Amino acid sequence: MRIGHGPATQFAEQLRAPVEMRPRAPQPVSRTLSGQQASSLELTVTTAEGDKVTLSAQALQAFSLEASPGRRSASSRQELSLSVNVEGELNREELKDIRDLAVALGKSVRQAERGDIGKALRTVSEAADDTIAAFQFRYERRTELEYGQSAYQQVSEMA
Numbered sequence: 001m002r003i004g005h006g007p008a009t010q011f012a013e014q015l016r017a018p019v020e021m022r023p024r025a026p027q028p029v030s031r032t033l034s035g036q037q038a039s040s041l042e043l044t045v046t047t048a049e050g051d052k053v054t055l056s057a058q059a060l061q062a063f064s065l066e067a068s069p070g071r072r073s074a075s076s077r078q079e080l081s082l083s084v085n086v087e088g089e090l091n092r093e094e095l096k097d098i099r100d101l102a103v104a105l106g107k108s109v110r111q112a113e114r115g116d117i118g119k120a121l122r123t124v125s126e127a128a129d130d131t132i133a134a135f136q137f138r139y140e141r142r143t144e145l146e147y148g149q150s151a152y153q154q155v156s157e158m159a
Contacts, residue, residue: 028069035145036062045098045135051088097129109139
């Protein structure tokens with residue numbers, strides 16, 4: 001056995017070598033991807049008879065993915081909440097007109113999301129009927145995505 005030519009000597013030589021000349025072992029990589037989409041809407045309708053109806057809804061969809069050597073995981077969740085508040089007594093015609101307005105608002109949101117604001121406004125204006133004196137509508141949608149990647153080096157004990 002030659003003295004000074006073992007694994008410890010080779011390791012020491014690698015440490016003295018310039019960084020660009022050192023052999024590089026592939027580093028394990030961990031990746032994460034997560035996202036969520038949240039939306040909310042609120043519709044307040046005042047009828048010609050003075051009744052007031054408020055409809056509100058919130059929805060959330062979220063997911064998370066993680067991948068690292070030897071490990072994969074995924075999760076998702078969905079939440080939905082609805083609220084209806086009625087002040088007064090609604091007759092059949094008012095209920096029908098409020099339903100028609102809500103359907104038209106849903107259609108107008110899809111039209112607006114496609115970029116056709118004019119058509120969306122026409123859809124809503126055509127849906128307003130005699131029993132509806134006024135309404136307010138608010139819709140919000142938010143989407144978030146996050147991606148992460150990290151490399152790490154595994155360290156083993158040397159005896």
